[in-house]
Every structure is written in structure tokens, then in C-alpha cells.
Amino acid sequence: METLFSWIIAGAVLLFFVVPYWLANKRKEAKARAAKARGPMFSDGPRAQHPQIQADYCIGCGACVAACPEGDVLALINGKASILNAHKCIGHSLCAEECPVGAITMVMATASAKLDLPYISAEMESSISNLFIAGELGGLALIKNAVNQGRDSVDAIASRISALRNGASDADVYDVLIVGAGPAGISASLRAAEHGLKAITLEREEIGGTVVKYPRQKLVMTSPVEFPLYGQFRKTTLTKEELLAFWEKVMRRADLNIRTGESVETVHKEADNLFHVKTQNNIFRAHTVVLAQGRAGTPRKLGVKGEELPHVLYRLIEADHYTNQNILIVGGGDSAVEAAMGLARQQGNHVTLSYRRGEFSRLKDRNAKRIDEHMRTGKLEVIFNSMPTEFSIGKTIMETENSFREIPSDFVWIFAGGTPPTEFLKSVGIAFGSNATK
Numbered sequence: 001m002e003t004l005f006s007w008i009i010a011g012a013v014l015l016f017f018v019v020p021y022w023l024a025n026k027r028k029e030a031k032a033r034a035a036k037a038r039g040p041m042f043s044d045g046p047r048a049q050h051p052q053i054q055a056d057y058c059i060g061c062g063a064c065v066a067a068c069p070e071g072d073v074l075a076l077i078n079g080k081a082s083i084l085n086a087h088k089c090i091g092h093s094l095c096a097e098e099c100p101v102g103a104i105t106m107v108m109a110t111a112s113a114k115l116d117l118p119y120i121s122a123e124m125e126s127s128i129s130n131l132f133i134a135g136e137l138g139g140l141a142l143i144k145n146a147v148n149q150g151r152d153s154v155d156a157i158a159s160r161i162s163a164l165r166n167g168a169s170d171a172d173v174y175d176v177l178i179v180g181a182g183p184a185g186i187s188a189s190l191r192a193a194e195h196g197l198k199a200i201t202l203e204r205e206e207i208g209g210t211v212v213k214y215p216r217q218k219l220v221m222t223s224p225v226e227f228p229l230y231g232q233f234r235k236t237t238l239t240k241e242e243l244l245a246f247w248e249k250v251m252r253r254a255d256l257n258i259r260t261g262e263s264v265e266t267v268h269k270e271a272d273n274l275f276h277v278k279t280q281n282n283i284f285r286a287h288t289v290v291l292a293q294g295r296a297g298t299p300r301k302l303g304v305k306g307e308e309l310p311h312v313l314y315r316l317i318e319a320d321h322y323t324n325q326n327i328l329i330v331g332g333g334d335s336a337v338e339a340a341m342g343l344a345r346q347q348g349n350h351v352t353l354s355y356r357r358g359e360f361s362r363l364k365d366r367n368a369k370r371i372d373e374h375m376r377t378g379k380l381e382v383i384f385n386s387m388p389t390e391f392s393i394g395k396t397i398m399e400t401e402n403s404f405r406e407i408p409s410d411f412v413w414i415f416a417g418g419t420p421p422t423e424f425l426k427s428v429g430i431a432f433g434s435n436a437t438k
């Protein structure tokens with residue numbers, strides 16, 4: 001009797017828990033296999049750092065798939081971890097950290113994929129001696145990467161600075177000049193103070209970089225990181241304001257020489273073997289330079305009539321400042337979709353999103369699901385295959401598939417990406433691609 005009862009319990013567990021779990025996994029795997037077979041997403045290869053999986057070691061536990069905050073970079077296919085959307089990897093490295101058998105290593109993209117990225121050595125040095133590149137400018141996104149690279153580049157500088165000074169001490173010459181005060185530049189500046197280097201940081205806008213421009217109260221996801229002049233920073237989720245306040249607190253511990261309102265125009269090594277760094281107002285001289293100016297560059301313009309009008313904007317910080325307005329968003333990336341949904345949430349707004357393609361691609365999973373839901377429930381209108389042709393006060397003329405439409409628009413936001421600082425790097429003489437030699 002007891003044995004029969006045990007068999008019934010085991011059967012029930014199998015029927016109600018194990019079989020549905022197995023079926024769900026099979027469905028997920030079939031979906032992943034189909035997505036991989038569709039091809040184009042997969043052929044859109046990794047841009048910078050991305051996981052490499054040693055299939056022989058993989059035990060198919062799925063820890064890497066679950067760990068990835070970007071959604072569907074990885075999937076289990078035939079019981080093994082496999083790369084599904086390499087281009088969505090932005091270098092969190094959590095898959096590698098979570099893999100219990102060490103089957104995943106993070107590697108850099110191939111030379112062909114990196115042709116638009118500057119050459120950087122393991123010490124973060126560019127193809128020009130003593131000129132370093134840290135943070136997103138080098139191709140790796142994320143705050144933790146920017147902090148690590150800013151810190152490590154200055155460690156490399158500290159190890160060679162005595163030789164560069166060569167006994168001379170010119171009051172006007174800096175040991176290190178850092179361009180940009182985002183996470184990479186802040187970390188580099190703090191590390192320079194820790195090493196007692198004579199340093200200056202030039203920032204064209206505000207201290208904090210891209211983080212300052214995040215929407216108010218945005219939740220920032222990060223990873224534990226060793227922060228100069230502080231030690232291990234362990235928080236993994238905090239608001240933008242909390243993160244900026246933390247940086248400010250640590251920066252107060254050192255007498256940092258950060259000058260805002262200084263936009264660097266040129267960097268050249270002159271006959272005195274020093275870098276001459278020119279801004280609109282000054283020329284600075286330094287033994288070494290760390291370029292930490294990110295890749296946001298300048299927002300790309302559409303070249304459409306009326307684009308210079310004051311209601312046409314390129315950056316949204318405080319969505320809740322806009323209520324009871326007709327709003328047009330132009331773009332189809334994560335920034336455009338997030339702005340559209342944020343503005344649609346505000347009272348009385350009527351939001352239209354115009355995208356030049358026929359469907360969204362390359363959206364984060366979370367955003368793709370949310371925008372679908374917003375469209376289905378009429379919270380905002382999306383006009384695919386459309387392009388603005390003229391902005392004027394209160395309205396925009398839009399070319400759609402087969403007609404022109406007038407869209408009421410008190411405010412317009414354009415999210416057409418940015419012009420990356422590639423031209424600047426080329427003017428400095430920095431080589432591109434991983435095959436570049438010094």
C-alpha cells in the first residue's frame with residue numbers, strides 16, 4: 001500500500017512539475033533554434049567584448065542564459081549554451097561569472113568587426129605611445145568597464161612616469177591629461193591623485209558624463225568594482241542621483257584639478273616629445289594623455305527644414321516636465337522607444353513615434369515587449385516607414401509610405417544616434433582595428 005502511494009506521488013510530481021518544465025525548455029530551445037536559423041540577427045556580429053563558449057565544457061545548466069541582463073544574447077540549443085544575438089552583448093560578463101564550469105570566456109571582437117574602433121593594447125594604450133584610451137570610446141560600454149579602464153590606464157602611466165619626466169620638472173607640464181569626466185575620466189582622475197601624479201582633467205560639459213544625462217531617478221545597474229580612493233564599491237542597483245552623489249563624495253577626498261567648459265579640439269605630440277592639447281581657450285602640455293570622452297559624440301541631425309527650432313530636441317532628461325502636449329519622437333532604437341513610453345505615461349500627452357523602417361529591430365527584449373503593449377492598447381501611435389520632411393511650430397509634415405501627413409507636435413525629440421568621435425581620433429593619428437601596429 002505504502003509503495004503504491006509513493007508511486008502515485010512520484011507520478012504526480014513527474015506529471016505536474018517535471019514534464020511541464022521539460023516541455024517549456026523544449027519550446028524555448030525550439031524558438032532559439034528558429035531565431036538562430038533566421039540568420040540576419042546572428043550575422044550581425046559582436047561589436048566589442050562578447051562571450052566565447054567552449055561547448056565541450058558546457059553542461060547546459062542555463063546559468064549563463066539566466067544571468068544575462070540583455071535578454072537573448074545566449075540561448076540553450078541542443079542542451080548547450082549558444083550565442084544567439086552577439087550584437088546585443090555589451091560586456092556585462094555575468095554569463096562568464098555565473099558559469100559553474102568555466103566554459104565561458106569574454107573575448108574581444110575580431111579585427112573586421114572592430115574596424116571602427118581604435119586599437120588598444122592590454123594596458124589601454126593606443127597606437128601612439130603614452131596616449132591611452134579608456135571607457136566607451138574604446139568600444140566597451142558599461143560603467144564598471146569605464147571605471148576599470150580609467151583606473152588601469154593611470155596605473156600604467158604611473159609605472160613609467162619617472163622615465164618620461166627624465167629628471168626635469170617643468171611647472172607647466174602635466175604628468176597626465178585626461179579628456180572627459182564621465183565614469184572613465186573620474187576613475188582616471190582619482191587614480192592619478194592616488195598615485196600623486198600632476199594631473200588635469202578637461203570636460204566640455206558636466207562632471208559625470210553620460211550618467212548625468214540619464215532620465216531622473218533612472219535605476220542604474222552596475223557590478224562590484226574597485227573604485228580609486230574608495231575601495232570595493234559593492235552596490236549593484238542604485239539611482240542615477242545616488243551614483244552621482246557617491247562620485248561627488250569620493251571626489252571631495254582629493255584635490256582634483258577638473259576644468260569644465262573645456263572642449264578638447266586637437267591632441268598632437270610635438271617636437272618636445274610632449275602632448276599639446278588644444279581647447280577653444282587654452283593649450284595644455286602633458287607627458288601622457290588619457291582619452292575618456294565616450295562615444296556619445298554629438299547627436300546626429302536629420303538635415304530637415306525647421307530642425308533648428310527650439311522645440312526640436314535631442315535629449316530627454318525630465319519626462320515629467322512635459323504634460324498635456326502633442327509630442328513627436330523620431331527614431332526606432334531603445335532611447336527613442338524609452339522616451340516615447342516615458343512621455344506617454346505623463347498626464348494628457350499625445351505621443352506619436354515615427355520610425356523610418358517597417359519594424360523595430362535591435363530593441364532590448366524588455367523594450368520590445370513594452371512598446372508592443374503600448375501600441376496594442378493605444379497608449380501611443382507608431383508610424384512605421386515614415387520620415388519628417390519639415391518641422392514648424394506646433395506641427396510636423398511627415399512623409400509616410402504613400403502620402404504626407406501633418407502630425408501635431410508641440411515638442412519633437414530626435415533620437416538618430418550620435419556622430420562618434422571617430423574623426424577626432426583619426427585627426428590625432430590613432431590607428432583603428434585590432435591589427436593596427438604601433
Ligand SMILES: Cc1cc2nc3c(=O)[nH]c(=O)nc-3n(C[C@H](O)[C@H](O)[C@H](O)COP(=O)(O)OP(=O)(O)OC[C@H]3O[C@@H](n4cnc5c(N)ncnc54)[C@H](O)[C@@H]3O)c2cc1C
Binds near residue numbers: 210264
Ligand atoms: C540611457 C542610457 C542608460 C545606461 N544605463 C546604464 C546602466 O544602467 N549601467 C551601466 O553600467 N551602463 C549604462 N549605460 C552606459 C554607460 O552610461 C556608459 O557606458 C558610460 O557612461 C561610459 O563612460 P565613459 O566615461 O567612457 O563616457 P561618458 O560617460 O560618455 O563620458 C564622456 C565625457 O567626455 C566628455 N567629452 C566628450 N568629448 C569631449 C571633448 N572633446 N573635450 C572634453 N570633454 C569631452 C563628455 O562631455 C562626457 O562628459 C547607459 C547608457 C545610456 C545612454
